[in-house]
Amino acid sequence: MKKSILIGVSIATVAAILLAAVALGFGNTGTKFNALSSAEADNTSASALPEDKAALEAQANTEISEIAMKGAIQQAQSNVSFRIIEPMYIPSGYKFESVRGTKFVGATNDIDVASFSYKNGDEQLTIKEIIVVKTRDDRTQPSTLPKDTREIVEINGMEERFSEENGIKFLSWKIGNLSLSITSWKNEGQNQTSSSLSKEEMIKIAESVREKTPEKAIAEAQAKVSFKILQPSYIPAGYRMNTAQTSGTKFRGFSLEAEQASIFYIKGDEFFMKNEYLTLQELLVLKDDTASNITAPKTPWKFVDINGVQGRFLETSDGVKQLSWEVGNLNLTIGTHAYNKSGFTGTPLSMEEMVKMARSVK
Known part of the structure; x- marks a missing residue:
């Protein structure tokens, strides 16, 4: 029991450090995590051959970058009212820079915007997702709009629009009431010129911005971890898998190595602030050399039976359950929460429903 608590403390500490760095925006995300991964690669491959060391460094960079991006998406998600959809395809050479969520209050519209930014040398690529949260009457708006002369292209069977003006390529489309766009250009000093990214590649990116099937989400997460991901056969009524956030992650630190699969479920409509969240996290600790003399604070657990194993249930003062x-x-951990303007809050999901779900995880 004590070892399990210590493991939880170690992983929570690691996650908090990584996510806090992203959330507080200390400089370039890629730089921060590349520096961390380089130090780790140096530590783990000091005796490796040069070609092996390069491969280890590349792998470490990829793993840390994925952690950074997931943390940044979660931070951006807390600032917008819709569910952010992550692109599943980015052209070779482009590296993730940032993702931000922002609210804008205008004279006629209130909108929420999520913006992904990628860079390939001097070339910039941005993906924006926008939803109109509130519309006010605008008596000055013209009754007729100018004819749209942009090129018509097909994205997932729908007619959408592409244009190029002053070297900037622009592709726009819609998913339900979500408006999306891709912008691509090259920076040359103070000027913006046309990038090498083709219209076809931009369409390929756009077609990848969609929710994955549950099967695909689990398969992609499974490829990132060495253990078999367990799934529940029972999910509380009204919840569905949030395939955009379901993931598998590896972490390699100086004293801790672990793998984690996270399956997210959601209850509600497309508006983030109205949703209730349910998560199933599966953690495999491969190495833990952290100090074993840490005394965990006394926690008011409720103990329950999960298929003959002692489970621990906790509800915090704000109603968040674990x-x-x-x-x-x-x-394994099942957690449930929602959001309000001040942060995390609880959901009506009962302990009995969480226990029923846990017992079905096999």
């Missing part, structure tokens, strides 16, 4: 247990060498 249920933890073990299956073999996996540490």
